[in-house]
Amino acid sequence: MERSKIKKIAVLTLEDGQVFRGSSFGAEGEAYGEVVFNTSMMGYQEILTDPSYKGQMVCMTYPLIGNYGVNKEDMESTRPFLEGFIVKEVSRIYSNWRATEDLGSYLKRNNIVGIEGIDTRRLTKHIREHGAKKGVISTTDFDGKNLVRKAKASAGLEGRDLIKEVTCKKAYDWNATGKYRVAAIDSGIKHNILRNLEARGCQVRVFPATAQAKEISEFKPHGLFLSNGPGDPAALSYIVNTVKELIGTKLPVFGICLGHQILGQVFGGKTFKLKFGHHGGNQPVQDLETGAVLITAQNHGFAVDVDSIPDKNVVLTHVNLNDRTCEGMEHKTLPVFSVQYHPEAAPGPHDAACHFDKFIGMMKKNA
Amino acid sequence: MPKRTDIKKILIIGSGPIVIGQACEFDYSGTQACKALREDGFEVILINSNPATIMTDPQTADRTYIEPITVEFLEKIIQIEKPDAVLPTLGGQTALNTAVKAHEAGIFEKYGVKMIGVNVDSIKKAEDRQLFKKAMQKIGLDMPRSGLAHTIEEAREVLKEIKLPVVVRPSFTLGGTGGGICETMQEFERIAAYGLQLSMTSQILIEESIVGWKEFELEVMRDRKDNVVIICSIENFDPMGVHTGDSITVAPAQTLTDVEYQKMRDASIACIREIGVETGGSNIQFALNPDDGRMIVIEMNPRVSRSSALASKATGFPIAKIAAKLAVGYTLDEIPNDITRMTPASFEPTIDYCVVKIPRFAFEKFPGADATLGTQMKSVGEVMAIGRTFKEAFQKGLRGLEIKAAGFESKKATGDLLKNLKTPNAERFAYLKRALEEGMSLEKIHEITNIDPWFLENLAEIVEFEKELRSATKLGGLSPVFLRRAKEMGFSDIQLGEIFSASETEIREIRKEEGIIPAYKLVDTCAAEFEAFTPYYYSTYEEEDEVKTTSKKKIMILGGGPNRIGQGIEFDYCCCHAAFALKDAGFETIMVNCNPETVSTDYDTSDRLYFEPVTFEDVMNIIDKEKPQGVIVQFGGQTPLNLALALKKAGVPVIGTSPEAIDRAEDRKKFSQLIQKLGLRQPANGNAVTFEEARREASRIGYPVLVRPSYVLGGRAMEIIYDETVLENYMNRMTDVTVDRPILVDQFLEDAKEVDVDMIADGETFVVGGVMEHIEQAGIHSGDSACSLPPYSLSTAVIDEIRRQTAALARELRVIGLMNVQFAVKNNEVYVLEVNPRASRTIPFVSKAIGVPLAKLASQVMAGKKLKELGFTSEIVPDFFSVKEVVLPFVRFRGADILLGPEMKSTGEVMGIDADFSLAFAKAQIAASSSLPLEGTVFVSVKDRDKVAIVPIARLLHEMGFSLASTSGTAKVLGENGIPTEILKKVAEGSPNAMDLVRQGKLALAINTPAGEKPRQDEIRIRTLAVTHGVPCVTTIEGAKASVNGIRSMKEKTMKVNALQDYHKQLKTKKPVYV
């Protein structure tokens, strides 16, 4: 528990000229990305290691972060993927029996630039009102004009395929045995999805996002899983095509988040960018069949436009009660369904864990 | 699923008087529920005996019964009103327990009343410790090892299994009443026996002690479609072993990973489903082993609670309101979130600030009581503070507490450090600070206190920064950067002034020059994800300020801060009324307060709510921002009143009676001049700084004398002194005495009647609100005495004289608004004891008795209206009697001397209304849970002065069939008068004595009046024992008279119930107004 000494300056600058002065924590240097906010009050470790944040810098709306440190178990992937981390106050110590490291050291070790001590609520409101913005965090350059230029010049998300940076290089087995063979296409898959499948008796093989349909078929899967992932779903025609090939085989398919957006395109629909996305653990989603409300974990900046799907067998099953956007859909004749939110939670509530059971049920029927 | 159509009329059960563990949070929840249900077209019937509540305002419910909350009265009301449903989850443990009893008595079935919100099985499953344990085992949740006992023998058996240390937890009690941690066999015997006696079902759980674990609470809501959401998580700063009500608590949980939090969330959902709370809110408590994360369920409250009020204020999510809507059939997704308007209530609030609640204690009022903190709740109030960091919120909370601390300070840590760290007590933050200042390591402090290192680290950062600040002065300067950082960490201007040897105002000036002023942020339930429409703010030192001020005419109302003995819900009631009335009159109203339990801090009450400490600094910051046309300081009790002069000096437009006039009434010297000028009479008096002076004054005035410090509320440290030795002792004990703040020495009027008068005035018209004759004689604090409106024994001549004097005082003081005067009447002479040119504790009671909202009128008067315009120009003297009775907290303070005196000790009050005075009195007694007995043994032991007066009282008791038992002196007098009594020994002389009677459960009533200057040791013991055994205990001859007459009326007449609205219809103005 080493205490930080004199704090170094860090500055966050948005492409539209907004400046937030704070101090540096984690790695020093410069980082670029789309700035989004996450409203989860706990679970920063899962957020850091969620590959879907590739290309983004995350502002935690809860001001006190790092309180329980970082532990070995709550990893959603092998390392942090986001570009930068923005908080109000980082705890100088951590307090939890599972913790092994403090947040600052962890970020530093993984070369992630962080900024603390800024008015994160002002930043959040700015994003809410003006939409997600490209930004730069710098601990080296404090020249306002320069920074705005850098922010503008940074890549952003729209039209960008970030999957290649987060997917596995080649297929691997998550676990060795299980009743149902599940092929998971890894666009940046969160480990808790894999844990959930494993816990329900699946033997999961994880395929790179670029895997061909043939390679996947050879595994003779009972079910196909499409994972979450970063970036613009519209840039991923190669995954869309792979799935198109596999779907005709009456193979049960389950998609989460980006996986859901890919399915939307498989059925001919379009996706669109939300103003500032849904990132948090308190989003109310209604199951249109039962009327039940699930409190869900979400992390997406794009959504499926269900009305754009020409295939009338695809029905809307879940809707977000805050903004009525599409949260889930299902095919009436094929064993295919998907949700925009995260039933695996991590972080977030477990209300939607039942979707994994549904997927198992489909495979059981098929087996 | 829209609202139910099979229900039209709903009976809501309130929570009765304010007691420790059940305070004004239930007025907040009950009021919300009434509003919510009426909005939806339901007819709402209310029963609540507590007049100081907004919920018992005649406009809040359709029909309001200010009657005792007992099964008997509930049935009477149901007979008249024939409600379709009863909603028992909003009135705390009182409502829940009454509903269970009524159900068991078959009353709901008999009249076809449905219970909504919860069913009896669920209540039992949650409240009965054994059933609860079974239920938790069924769903696989961990509980501490434990066993159940119904007798002390069983308890001993259980102990063999569980082994010391254990925790005793009674079933169906409130605020841990009767429970405790037992480390020794002795403690076990005592606590187990006591717990058995206090449990409604004589059931206690003896449980493995997990003292020192982390404690958490989750606030859960469920609707009838089985949707469940968590509104808030709360982490206790104080670990297991300190009741959550006495713990500093923090929202949201700070030291849980998402994995652990979700496990707790899952457990809560499973719990509410298994217990079967159909709709509404519940509170579930957990303990977590800090070494391995083992999670244990401690208990569930199947109703809204103190914590749910806190959670509502902490998040902006109105739990009680939503609970009421869910109870009538709505589902969460059908109810909009008021704050965002666009999103539904079916979500989980997320916050972007840190909330700290700090309890407020009153041990100084109960010398002799055990002042350590345990599983039994002892605090009397709380503050909540919101900040962007824990450090900021914590320091804000401490300065809002009004315990003479301007933030995190160690001044009060004057005792043994280790001992005070080890045993939790009310001053523990002072000791924590001292430990840190002395360089004790966090590890060591954690080891001693079990407080989580994360909290300790934050405290350490404050201490560390303070050190830096102190060294900065040496270096000769306070840089703006430093100053800003200090403010970000919650340092107050007073604290900084102390560090830099400057005054609060100097720091304030420097700060403002540097532009270091607070930004106000919104509480919006959603961490800014959606636009919020509810103007609920807190201050912090950050960039963006979100307040949108307007140019409308604004009036700001200063609230009363934390509840404490002497300043409670009555003052909040007045603040709310001011807000309601001024809003109606077209002003924009701004409320400033930091008490989370209250209606005043409901975001619905005023146009803008600033959840801030009521200190000069915090109030001035808001005034700078809002620039109100008027500020009301008269309604929140002593807290805002103490700011009046400083505000005025700072150029703030304080409206109503001028601060100078307030000072003239509060300052003894000026007051005496005032009394002389008006030709009135006051007890002879003087001031003293030293014992020598006190001695001189006392002998000039003549003993007995009444002594007290100046500028106090609730008679703090006020004593009646009969001789010099005691006087010397008193003067030695008083430390804060200075020439500016001397000790006041007054002639004590023995055997005098006391009268309270409330008046409203506008400078032209002076109207008496009510004349209240006390039941107890002068010498028992007005806040602790029962009283009757109208007077029951005073002559018309005396009452008229009192009216005349009151008006004269109001005129002289140029009262604009409310004024309260206390008189003593001795031998038909009227003495003025005290004038309070402000709202008094009795305003809600009087308003209800006379059917006129005095505080509403007064606020309008302060804003410039005339009473004539408002149509209130003459006193209303009802032809029914309203009796106020008080509720005392002695059950909580075992060992404390329970004698009543000039220092106020009660926590709450009830009202009994009836056409017949003695029935009204009897009702008030029942409502105060000191129900008068109809048979049994009465212990009578009176001081010599009362020996004549006791005879007719004892005779009446005898004639009504009671047996009497007395100590020798009293027995002799009674015997001489032909009244048979059993003679008991004095306690010191051995058995049989009165204590034996109490222990054997034979005593029905004790009449025991204090003998002279000092209560004798055995009198204290008898009273203490009587009170803990629930035996009504009368300590004055007046009380005895009223009680015995009450008993007679109860025997001869049947008690009827009547709605407040009907009483008010009977009222007509009868008396002329004295101008």
Ligand SMILES: Nc1ncnc2c1ncn2[C@@H]1O[C@H](COP(=O)(O)OP(=O)(O)O)[C@@H](O)[C@H]1O
């Ligand atoms: N087994 C136990 N070991 C140690 N402390 C306990 C135990 N059970 C309860 N407590 C403490 O006692 C307090 C009061 O207990 P609880 O059952 O919640 O009573 P209440 O019904 O008054 O809220 C809790 O807040 C907790 O701090």
Ligand SMILES: Nc1ncnc2c1ncn2[C@@H]1O[C@H](COP(=O)(O)OP(=O)(O)O)[C@@H](O)[C@H]1O
């Ligand atoms: N001179 C007196 N003689 C007898 N009783 C007195 C006298 N002065 C005060 N008291 C008693 O003490 C109580 C408290 O005194 P008061 O001046 O009203 O203090 P507070 O400001 O706390 O209300 C009164 O309600 C009254 O019963």
Ligand SMILES: [Mg+2]
């Ligand atoms: Mg409890």
Ligand SMILES: [Mg+2]
């Ligand atoms: Mg008084």
